[in-house]
Amino acid sequence: MKYPEVQNFINGVFTNASSNRQMEVISPIDSTLLAVMTLSNKSDLDRAVKAAADAFPGWSKTPIKERVQVFFRYKTLLEKHMVELSRLVQEENGKTFDEARAEIEKSIELTEFACSLPQLVTGEILEVSRGVECRTEHIPLGVVASIVPFNFPSMVPNWTLPNAIALGNCMIMKPSEKVPLSCGKIAELLKEAGLPDGVFNIIQGDSEMVEAICDHSGIEAVSFVGSTKVAKIVYSRATSNYKRCIALGGAKNHLLVLPDAIPQMTAANVAASMSGCAGQRCMAASVMLAVGEVDHIIEKICDEVRKIVPGVNLGAVINKESKDRIENYIAEAEKQGAKILVDGRNPKVDGKEKGTYVGPTVIDFVTPEMAVAREEIFGPVISIIRVNTVDEALAIENANPYGNAASVFTQNGGVARYIIEHASAGMIGVNVGVPVPREPFPFGGWNESKFGVGDITGKSSIEFWTKLKKSTTKWSPEAGVNWMS
Numbered sequence: 001m002k003y004p005e006v007q008n009f010i011n012g013v014f015t016n017a018s019s020n021r022q023m024e025v026i027s028p029i030d031s032t033l034l035a036v037m038t039l040s041n042k043s044d045l046d047r048a049v050k051a052a053a054d055a056f057p058g059w060s061k062t063p064i065k066e067r068v069q070v071f072f073r074y075k076t077l078l079e080k081h082m083v084e085l086s087r088l089v090q091e092e093n094g095k096t097f098d099e100a101r102a103e104i105e106k107s108i109e110l111t112e113f114a115c116s117l118p119q120l121v122t123g124e125i126l127e128v129s130r131g132v133e134c135r136t137e138h139i140p141l142g143v144v145a146s147i148v149p150f151n152f153p154s155m156v157p158n159w160t161l162p163n164a165i166a167l168g169n170c171m172i173m174k175p176s177e178k179v180p181l182s183c184g185k186i187a188e189l190l191k192e193a194g195l196p197d198g199v200f201n202i203i204q205g206d207s208e209m210v211e212a213i214c215d216h217s218g219i220e221a222v223s224f225v226g227s228t229k230v231a232k233i234v235y236s237r238a239t240s241n242y243k244r245c246i247a248l249g250g251a252k253n254h255l256l257v258l259p260d261a262i263p264q265m266t267a268a269n270v271a272a273s274m275s276g277c278a279g280q281r282c283m284a285a286s287v288m289l290a291v292g293e294v295d296h297i298i299e300k301i302c303d304e305v306r307k308i309v310p311g312v313n314l315g316a317v318i319n320k321e322s323k324d325r326i327e328n329y330i331a332e333a334e335k336q337g338a339k340i341l342v343d344g345r346n347p348k349v350d351g352k353e354k355g356t357y358v359g360p361t362v363i364d365f366v367t368p369e370m371a372v373a374r375e376e377i378f379g380p381v382i383s384i385i386r387v388n389t390v391d392e393a394l395a396i397e398n399a400n401p402y403g404n405a406a407s408v409f410t411q412n413g414g415v416a417r418y419i420i421e422h423a424s425a426g427m428i429g430v431n432v433g434v435p436v437p438r439e440p441f442p443f444g445g446w447n448e449s450k451f452g453v454g455d456i457t458g459k460s461s462i463e464f465w466t467k468l469k470k471s472t473t474k475w476s477p478e479a480g481v482n483w484m485s
């Protein structure tokens with residue numbers, strides 16, 4: 001086994017979980033056993049919540065300008081440990097080293113945003129009447145929780161923890177049981193950066209722990225990122241327990257490709273979007289709506305896709321179950337009459353025969369009723385639907401229950417604007433295949449890709465992780481008695 005047993009991190013100390021249920025952490029690259037993990041039970045969560053609650057009075061009263069100093073140091077530590085952190089993400093998730101490194105770079109960008117929070121939470125003050133002032137202040141909520149998925153073991157935890165903690169909260173993080181290792185390293189670095197014990201805690205576990213978090217009376221707010229099925233469970237369970245909740249779900253992202261698109265740039269972007277992180281990105285292109293005559297672009301897309309080699313510049317998918325699911329989608333589409341232009345099923349990956357790889361796959365002549373057109377595949381697969389008009393394309397995009405991202409490839413600004421206005425998705429790209437807003441712009445989809453108000457990053461997260469205190473003060477004796485008195 002490569003690593004010691006995966007542990008919880010409670011009150012600044014790594015400790016064993018106390019259930020008798022164990023899981024193995026397997027690398028998707030070659031099926032190496034990386035570590036074993038004991039799953040937590042309710043008593044572990046109780047201890048973590050108590051540690052966080054005990055730390056809260058001291059941490060929340062620390063001025064924000066002091067709190068963010070921890071994150072300036074954390075950022076430097078992320079930079080210093082870039083290679084080690086990237087390797088860990090690569091090993092446990094299966095993505096390529098470059099993709100893992102990009103994830104750490106994004107974690108650094110998210111931390112930089114948290115460092116800027118003192119500039120953004122100054123509150124407001126106004127003399128509303130002679131001698132009478134109204135003022136707002138952002139107050140931290142208390143103990144909060146963050147539940148994260150397997151596809152970004154470092155970046156998604158860093159969507160929430162720097163902002164929530166810099167704003168004065170104490171956090172319980174529940175990593176994905178498929179990739180529990182990177183979070184442990186994050187905890188080590190936060191401690192080295194000077195974060196007081198108890199402010200950040202990790203509870204390793206599975207769905208049982210998620211349910212316990214949603215039910216725990218000591219937790220004020222829950223943020224969730226994962227599939228739509230679980231996002232719905234978490235959102236309804238946490239809010240029915242009167243907690244604040246934002247729950248980001250799955251996706252089915254559409255790319256509209258128009259005949260006037262620049263062929264080479266479009267092909268490179270489409271190929272990168274559908275295959276990056278082995279298609280296991282909630283922002284990955286999944287359906288290409290080919291508007292009119294775009295065969296010359298489809299040919300180039302296939303050329304680009306053929307340059308993507310599993311085990312070289314394409315990572316593994318998370319496990320055998322995912323590989324089978326993805327390959328079954330391709331087989332079903334073929335059976336229903338779609339044409340497989342590039343077939344990535346069962347690739348041979350020299351030296352990594354035990355890895356769970358699926359090669360990039362392009363499926364043409366897909367119809368909107370097919371499962372590959374409707375459901376989240378979460379693999380390196382793009383389904384091409386041929387349509388005659390932009391409105392026909394938009395009707396298909398709009399009918400999908402998800403709404404994370406949509407992109408258009410065109411040189412026509414008017415058409416691009418029309419698509420920005422009419423696509424039913426929270427994040428839109430124009431000639432950009434993966435339209436992730438960079439900090440300080442917030443990240444968040446629409447429809448069944450997100451439940452709850454606001455977005456998870458950027459300024460929007462300030463509203464989620466704090467509550468506003470409104471005070472009205474009168475010190476001046478000459479302020480008269482009026483309807484405010």
Ligand code: NAD
Pocket residue numbers: 147148149150151156174175176177205206207208210211225226227228230231233248249250251281282376378404445449
């Ligand atoms: P998942 O929903 O299976 O798991 C996410 C978390 O929920 C994990 O921590 C897991 O332990 C827990 N969980 C799993 N099943 C549960 C259940 N039945 N009850 C309670 N908790 C449960 O998601 P995943 O497979 O880890 O991640 C992939 C999914 O996440 C994809 O659907 C992807 O689109 C989505 N995702 C969305 C975004 C976004 O921003 N919208 C970002 C990243 C990933």
